Amino acid sequence: MNLMTVQIGLVGKPNAGKSTFFAASTLIDVKRAPYPFTTINPNIGVGYAKLRCVCKEFGVKDNPKNSFCINGWRFAPVELMDVAGLVPDAWKGRGLGNKFLDELRRADALIHIIDISGSTDVEGRPLKPGEHDPLIDVTFLEKEIDMWMFQILKRDWDRISRTIDIKSSEKARELYERLSGLGIKLESIENALLELSLQNKRVSSWSDEEIFEFIKFVRWASKPMLIAANKIDLPYAEENYHRLKREIGDKYTIIPVSAESELALKKAAKAGLIEYIPGEKEFKIIKKLNERQKKALEYIKERVLEKWGSTGIQKAIDTTVFELLHMIAVFPVENENKLTDHNGNVLPDVHLVHSGITAKEFAYLIHTEIGEKFAFAIDVRNKKRLSADYKLKHRCVIKIVTSR
Numbered sequence: 151m152n153l154m155t156v157q158i159g160l161v162g163k164p165n166a167g168k169s170t171f172f173a174a175s176t177l178i179d180v181k182r183a184p185y186p187f188t189t190i191n192p193n194i195g196v197g198y199a200k201l202r203c204v205c206k207e208f209g210v211k212d213n214p215k216n217s218f219c220i221n222g223w224r225f226a227p228v229e230l231m232d233v234a235g236l237v238p239d240a241w242k243g244r245g246l247g248n249k250f251l252d253e254l255r256r257a258d259a260l261i262h263i264i265d266i267s268g269s270t271d272v273e274g275r276p277l278k279p280g281e282h283d284p285l286i287d288v289t290f291l292e293k294e295i296d297m298w299m300f301q302i303l304k305r306d307w308d309r310i311s312r313t314i315d316i317k318s319s320e321k322a323r324e325l326y327e328r329l330s331g332l333g334i335k336l337e338s339i340e341n342a343l344l345e346l347s348l349q350n351k352r353v354s355s356w357s358d359e360e361i362f363e364f365i366k367f368v369r370w371a372s373k374p375m376l377i378a379a380n381k382i383d384l385p386y387a388e389e390n391y392h393r394l395k396r397e398i399g400d401k402y403t404i405i406p407v408s409a410e411s412e413l414a415l416k417k418a419a420k421a422g423l424i425e426y427i428p429g430e431k432e433f434k435i436i437k438k439l440n441e442r443q444k445k446a447l448e449y450i451k452e453r454v455l456e457k458w459g460s461t462g463i464q465k466a467i468d469t470t471v472f473e474l475l476h477m478i479a480v481f482p483v484e485n486e487n488k489l490t491d492h493n494g495n496v497l498p499d500v501h502l503v504h505s506g507i508t509a510k511e512f513a514y515l516i517h518t519e520i521g522e523k524f525a526f527a528i529d530v531r532n533k534k535r536l537s538a539d540y541k542l543k544h545r546c547v548i549k550i551v552t553s554r
């Protein structure tokens with residue numbers, strides 16, 4: 151085990167705004183353009199999940215190392231991956247093929263970026279806003295991912311299913327071995343077998359429909375997906391958004407987003423024109439702007455911030471991390487009085503980890519040796535001792551004490 155940064159895959163059809171979402175989150179200047187297949191090779195970069203820092207509560211001035219803090223908001227690193235657009239039948243190799251589907255293996259969660267204004271067709275070709283129904287994109291993309299997994303499982307299925315039947319006591323584990331390269335969890339497989347009543351059915355007698363249902367179940371459980379309704383600033387976006395909420399809102403979390411607006415705000419902030427904290431509803435102009443800049447910011451203010459409360463980019467990442475993946479943030483320190491590491495940095499790191507993690511498991515994540523020598527942990531807030539199997543809480547500050 152080690153402290154791996156959570157990885158979120160940005161998926162969707164071409165021209166939906168994946169690279170713009172990526173650039174707005176990471177400030178990496180990747181190629182973006184209003185036509186399909188702008189991105190060919192994946193872009194990987196660091197984005198951030200936002201949470202209340204503990205600095206104000208403890209009354210300290212922090213100097214973060216693996217993250218940053220603005221006005222009491224801590225931004226914890228997450229890895230984002232922007233891949234090429236998916237078109238119908240991508241799993242069979244259409245478009246840029248299934249090469250980039252393979253790139254999603256490691257993703258812990260997916261953000262599906264759709265063009266909620268309906269200004270691109272299912273292959274990403276430009277249309278007038280309102281001409282395409284974004285609901286179609288939601289269904290097709292999932293089918294592509296499921297078919298891709300289905301196909302991987304089906305390769306060699308006859309032989310594998312018979313082997314699994316022979317060692318029937320290890321059905322879940324055998325299937326797990328087969329699917330582990332896709333980042334599927336053993337627990338999801340066990341649940342799928344139970345939920346779909348496939349536990350006692352010989353694997354070699356599963357129909358294709360049953361295999362597909364099984365895949366759908368494990369994919370959903372292992373790679374939860376959020377929908378980012380992008381281009382929310384354009385005409386028709388609002389009505390499409392409300393319709394999607396009505397029709398599929400019980401199954402999906404849908405966040406209204408304008409990636410282009412977030413990118414513009416971040417760039418303006420970087421250039422010293424405005425003050426802007428990612429995820430906020432407002433920005434402050436701090437330099438004299440030219441007419442074009444004024445107009446662009448006015449557009450964002452009216453069409454996005456005042457209407458939707460934020461550009462949605464930060465909210466999409468935060469919801470994925472804290473709600474879909476149920477992660478928590480942990481601040482480890484070495485000196486429980488000064489809240490520092492051994493170099494004197496105050497509240498240097500924050501780590502996103504799965505909820506339910508114990509103090510000892512967390513120690514192992516920091517370093518195998520710290521895990522092995524774990525004696526107890528200290529809850530820095532109240533200086534109480536925490537035992538090895540204590541389940542850590544969101545925003546806890548802990549010190550791990552090792553035996554010599």
Ligand SMILES: Nc1nc2c(ncn2[C@@H]2O[C@H](COP(=O)(O)OP(=O)(O)OP(=O)(O)O)[C@@H](O)[C@H]2O)c(=O)[nH]1
Nearest residue numbers: 164165166167168169170183187188189235408409
């Ligand atoms: N109006 C508006 N346009 C946007 C928004 N986000 C992205 N776009 C535009 O949509 C077009 C496509 O954006 P990209 O980020 O290149 O799209 P992509 O999904 O990465 O496309 P491929 O790499 O071809 O798959 C660009 O012209 C962007 O400027 C938005 O929030 N509002």
Ligand SMILES: [Mg+2]
Nearest residue numbers: 168169188189
């Ligand atoms: Mg792209």
